[in-house]
Amino acid sequence: MSLRIHNTLSRTLEDFAPLEPGHVRMYVCGITVYDLCHVGHARANVAFDVVQRWLRASGWRVTFVRNITDIDDKIIRRAVENGETVRQLTDRMIAEMHRDFDALGIERPQHEPRATDYVPQMLDLVRLLEGRQLAYRTGGGDVNYAVRRFPGYGKLSGKSLDELHAGERVAVLEGKEDPLDFVLWKAAKPGEPADAQWDSDYGRGRPGWHIECSAMARALLGQPFDIHGGGADLMFPHHENEIAQSEGAHDTPLARFWMHNGFVNIDNEKMSKSLGNFFTIREVLQKFDAETLRFFIVRAHYRSPLNYSDVHLDDARGALRRLYTALDAVPADDVVIDWSESYAARFKAAMDNDFATPEAVAVLFDLAGEVNRGRSPRVAGLLKALGACLGLLQHEPRAFLRSGAVLDEATIESLIARRAQAKQARDFAEADRIRAELLAQGIVLKDSPAGTTWESQS
Incomplete structure (x- = not known):
């Protein structure tokens, strides 16, 4: 095509x-x-x-x-x-x-x-x-x-x-x-x-x-x-x-x-300086990371109206984090895209149809699901490579998932270590208290056989 x-x-x-x-x-x-x-x-x-x-x-x-x-x-x-x-x-x-x-x-x-x-x-x-x-x-x-x-x-x-x-x-x-x-x-x-x-x-x-x-x-x-x-x-x-x-x-x-x-709308009215109903990029980036704003824009078709709100940006941030979570779980190989491969072919068909980014982004989520199921570094590499065509998914996954944390990394790691000690001493009430304390600060802990990792919710 x-x-x-x-x-x-x-x-x-x-x-x-x-x-x-x-x-x-x-x-x-x-x-x-x-x-x-x-x-x-x-x-x-x-x-x-x-x-x-x-x-x-x-x-x-x-x-x-x-x-x-x-x-x-x-x-x-x-x-x-x-x-x-x-x-x-x-x-x-x-x-x-x-x-x-x-x-x-x-x-x-x-x-x-x-x-x-x-x-x-x-x-x-x-x-x-x-x-x-x-x-x-x-x-x-x-x-x-x-x-x-x-x-x-x-x-x-x-x-x-x-x-x-x-x-x-x-x-x-x-x-x-x-x-x-x-x-x-x-x-x-x-x-x-x-x-x-x-x-x-x-x-x-x-x-x-x-x-x-x-x-x-x-x-x-x-x-x-x-x-x-x-x-x-x-x-x-x-x-x-x-x-x-x-x-x-x-x-x-x-x-x-x-x-x-298409226009960006606020309350069904075009956002513009002349109307005074606008948010500067600088203002938005005080609340949301830049890739979330980009993802919010990219997942809508370029010719369609784009309705701006914090709710929509929160949703975009959550969706983007799901893609990065898949990449965080499986190291991505460096791949040269084979456009005949099924996922790549679907992505190309979408983009060749007047830059249909919503359908292209849907392919990224299907790939992320495949990464989570099969744990294939090659598939993770394809996800990252296709994301690059949209200017997405090029940050180090763990750094992205931890960005925006209120607490510094040393403090978080210290609390995780204290929680591990509490669990080893079978003081599960203290372990739960530390988890809750971190969650209140926007830090989510993830336990696995390999140990405990963390992500920022913000």
């Missing part, structure tokens, strides 16, 4: 093969770096991390680009509020983003372009669009894209022009020919910091949001490329506008496949 991907553009599952044999080129819209990343950002970036991992596991070379938006109204506003330069703010927030993403096992892309490094390419694209009568200058110094002059507008979101409304970043400004027109180049405003302005044929200003991705994607991947990804909230207007710009300028598709991950 070949890989099939749901293409937002066609609204169908399509067989995937890269435009260049053996080499997949993928662009994913990244973060606007003015604040800490929230769980919605984690969901999108874990989802596309799994995509690129599976593409590599399938034998393709992958060039993965994930951009950084480091110039934007919100960034400028926050920098001014903080009394720092735009660059100081964005450098700091990029470092924080990397800290969060690294914790979640999100691999760094081959290219992570900052928008501010590609302003010349953006201006080249604006001039090209103006020359093709798809852009016009306003009296206020902005340059706008004339949406109704591009005949394919709306094909990604599937709506007619009359049904579409200006998105949250497409404010209706004086000088627009049409409310749907969007800004390509924004004239500098009085009071804006100097490091938020560039010289251009149109005067001092800065690029609009949408033009950034069109220019960076083409510069680093060429046009067309294979996969363009992002959150469902970016489908309109951002991705629709990217298509209009890139295809309007070059008469060729921007990307063949468009992929969009």
